[in-house]
Amino acid sequence: MPGMTERALIFGSVAQAYERFRPGYPAELAEKVLDYAGAPVADALEIGAGTGKMTRLFAGRGIAVTATDPDPAMLAELREHVPAEVVTRQGALEDLRPDRQYGLVYSASALHWTDPAGRWPRIAALLAPGGVFASFGGPVRLADPVVRKAIDEARAEFVESAGVPSPDGTPPENELQWPGTELERSGLFADVRQVVVQQRVTLSADDLIGLFSTVSAYLMLPISVREQAFQRIRKVLPDTVELVSDHTAHLARRR
Numbered sequence: 001m002p003g004m005t006e007r008a009l010i011f012g013s014v015a016q017a018y019e020r021f022r023p024g025y026p027a028e029l030a031e032k033v034l035d036y037a038g039a040p041v042a043d044a045l046e047i048g049a050g051t052g053k054m055t056r057l058f059a060g061r062g063i064a065v066t067a068t069d070p071d072p073a074m075l076a077e078l079r080e081h082v083p084a085e086v087v088t089r090q091g092a093l094e095d096l097r098p099d100r101q102y103g104l105v106y107s108a109s110a111l112h113w114t115d116p117a118g119r120w121p122r123i124a125a126l127l128a129p130g131g132v133f134a135s136f137g138g139p140v141r142l143a144d145p146v147v148r149k150a151i152d153e154a155r156a157e158f159v160e161s162a163g164v165p166s167p168d169g170t171p172p173e174n175e176l177q178w179p180g181t182e183l184e185r186s187g188l189f190a191d192v193r194q195v196v197v198q199q200r201v202t203l204s205a206d207d208l209i210g211l212f213s214t215v216s217a218y219l220m221l222p223i224s225v226r227e228q229a230f231q232r233i234r235k236v237l238p239d240t241v242e243l244v245s246d247h248t249a250h251l252a253r254r255r
């Protein structure tokens with residue numbers, strides 16, 4: 001996709017806003033992974049850790065986490081929010097040398113930025129045999145369909161869609177979604193599972209605009225156009241809005 005690299009590395013320009021406005025992940029997601037692992041996990045490598053919203057869940061459970069991200073501004077922000085024991089390494093998945101193997105490799109809202117060519121062999125090489133891979137993603141929507149429609153209409157002139165289309169084109173009605181589909185096809189992983197944890201968060205209208213200000217589809221717009229889009233959207237918002245996130249974890253075990 002043209003401009004993909006530029007878009008993938010744009011979050012650092014808003015690292016503090018990202019940390020402030022993006023809701024954190026429910027602890028249940030980490031628990032699902034550890035239940036699936038079935039045995040204590042000593043160490044983990046995180047791909048595209050950003051400001052560490054998922055890092056803190058695993059590090060808080062006594063796992064020695066190495067958090068990686070290609071964007072130094074995101075890693076600088078991460079350092080402010082994770083325990084000192086968390087190791088950070090700057091690098092995209094494509095840059096990581098498999099000089100060590102981990103019991104867990106995971107990625108939250110970041111796997112779709114990685115290069116599909118060689119994605120699964122690269123990840124498998126970072127995992128000990130029998131080690132667990134987990135990817136977290138999934139759609140976020142406005143709970144109120146009337147507000148959702150009003151926002152869709154207000155943003156239509158500026159961005160086509162703020163969401164990320166399925167990287168392998170899996171239709172939304174399919175039971176198994178990406179990256180579960182790719183994990184199965186890769187032949188490198190066994191016992192692929194998909195688990196959904198729903199989270200509802202209430203935000204003020206201004207905080208929802210703050211959250212939109214960290215979404216890559218808006219970040220790619222020239223500042224003046226972005227401001228215009230946010231003004232247009234802000235006008236249609238009630239004082240508070242409820243967001244529903246269907247956090248979807250894909251779990252698999254390295255063969």
Ligand SMILES: C[S@@+](CC[C@H](N)C(=O)[O-])C[C@H]1O[C@@H](n2cnc3c(N)ncnc32)[C@H](O)[C@@H]1O
Pocket residue numbers: 008009011012022047048049050051052053054068069070071074091092093094107108109110113114115
């Ligand atoms: C939407 S943010 C998610 C950050 C964090 N994991 C979270 O859930 O809040 C996507 C992250 O992926 C990183 N990223 C972009 N391209 C990447 C690549 N090729 N390999 C690994 N991470 C990448 C970005 O720098 C950014 O921090």
